[in-house]
Amino acid sequence: xxxPVLQLTDLHYRWPGREGFALSVPGFSVVAGExxxxxxxxxxxxxxxxxxICGTVKADRGLVQVVGQDLAALSxxxxxxxxxxxxxxxxxxxxxxxxxxxxxxxLLPLRFAPARRKRAGVVKDTARALCQALGLPDALFxxxxxxxxxxxxxxxxxxxxxxGQPPLIIADEPTSALDANSQAAFLDLLFRQSEAxxxxxxxxxxxxxxxxxxxxxxxxxxVAGITRGAA
Ligand SMILES: Nc1ncnc2c1ncn2[C@@H]1O[C@H](COP(=O)(O)OP(=O)(O)OP(=O)(O)O)[C@@H](O)[C@H]1O
Numbered sequence: 001x002x003x004p005v006l007q008l009t010d011l012h013y014r015w016p017g018r019e020g021f022a023l024s025v026p027g028f029s030v031v032a033g034e035x036x037x038x039x040x041x042x043x044x045x046x047x048x049x050x051x052x053i054c055g056t057v058k059a060d061r062g063l064v065q066v067v068g069q070d071l072a073a074l075s076x077x078x079x080x081x082x083x084x085x086x087x088x089x090x091x092x093x094x095x096x097x098x099x100x101x102x103x104x105x106x107l108l109p110l111r112f113a114p115a116r117r118k119r120a121g122v123v124k125d126t127a128r129a130l131c132q133a134l135g136l137p138d139a140l141f142x143x144x145x146x147x148x149x150x151x152x153x154x155x156x157x158x159x160x161x162x163x164g165q166p167p168l169i170i171a172d173e174p175t176s177a178l179d180a181n182s183q184a185a186f187l188d189l190l191f192r193q194s195e196a197x198x199x200x201x202x203x204x205x206x207x208x209x210x211x212x213x214x215x216x217x218x219x220x221x222x223v224a225g226i227t228r229g230a231a
Contacts, residue, residue, distance in 0.1 A: 003068060004029035005168045005200040006053060011062035013052055022227040023048055025062070028218075032167065035191065035201040037211050040220030043228065046204035047092075049220070050172050053202070054087055055079035067167055084113035088161030088199065090171040090190075094153050096160075098146030102136070103127055105145050106159045116164030123163075130159040134189050150177065154186055162193050169194050171203040175210065187213055 011025040023045040030036050040046045051057040052064055055071040056079075064071045066086055074082055083089075088109070096105045106127040110117040120126045128141060134155040140148065145156060154174065161169050171190070175183040191213060194201045203210070204220075211217040220226070 002031045004065070005032050005034075005067055006030040006202065007063070007065040008053075009063040009065070011052065011064060012060050013048065013057065014060060015048070020227075020229040021045065021048075022225075023052075024225040025049070025223055026225075028223045030168070030200050030202055033195075033198045033200055034216065035194070035214045036203070037214040037217045038202065038204045038220055039206065039208055039211070039217060040204065041206055044220050045224065045226055046206075046220060047172055049224070050170055050202075050204060053170060054083050054089060056083075081112055084109050084111075085116050086166055086168060088163075088166040088169040090157050090161045090169070090174045092172045092174065092176065094157040094174075096145040096153055096156055098144065100145055101142045102131065102145055102148070102156050103141050105156050106130065106163055109160060110164055113164065116166060120164040127159065127163060130162060130193070131155070133193060134159055151182060151186075154178075155189065158186075158190055158193065162197060162199065165197040165199060167199060169199045169201045171201065173205050174203070175205070175207070183210070 006029060008025045008028040014022040038046060052059055058072065069082060071079055103124065107123055110120055110123055117123060128138065131141060136152060136155045140152065145153065148156065175186055178186060
């Protein structure tokens with residue numbers, strides 16, 4: 001059987017000092033190369049779950065395993081290194097370094113991830129090739145990321161997540177600020193590239209219209225117990 005790229009088991013989390021919200025996931029997995037859309041309304045805990053999966057937030061109970069590694073068994077800095085190696089992240093607001101060039105931004109995760117850097121080969125050439133595949137003009141390769149249009153920033157964010165072929169790509173509502181045409185174009189690029197390099201893709205969104213492209217669409221409330229009381 002294919003080993004899951006992501007396996008959550010009996011996971012439980014409550015934000016410290018916040019009695020109102022709790023998230024528990026008895027079991028959820030994503031297998032190699034699979035694309036999964038996780039749907040949930042605003043405040044249902046999608047970003048919290050992604051933080052648990054990325055290891056930026058530590059579960060109160062239960063297991064988060066990424067390519068078989070239990071994240072809780074790693075130290076804080078160990079988790080940071082592990083994330084850089086194994087997970088490509090596309091944030092809602094892209095989180096590019098505005099004063100860094102396009103090249104700097106794309107190459108950033110490789111700094112902390114020697115195995116991923118090795119997989120990326122000649123890293124500048126690979127970054128350029130990704131830009132080309134994503135329709136980002138070569139003339140922008142050394143441009144400051146803060147000078148780019150939103151659509152161009154998205155492409156940089158996708159290239160940064162994909163470089164070095166991490167087995168898992170996580171995307172947090174990356175299309176929420178886009179009109180329908182731009183959304184479709186963005187998803188085309190993301191799917192084409194993540195399929196080409198066989199990365200699994202887990203995207204969270206509140207928008208069910210995105211679902212048709214994914215191998216699987218999961219409602220967060222079907223896989224998670226969510227407590228939402230007064231904050
Ligand atoms: N850093 C934090 N500290 C304390 N509580 C938080 C923090 N981040 C989120 N929460 C709380 O956790 C709950 C779930 O929030 P979360 O951002 O995970 O939901 P979401 O489904 O991603 O929402 P949205 O679609 O609006 O981004 C909310 O009650 C929120 O206030």
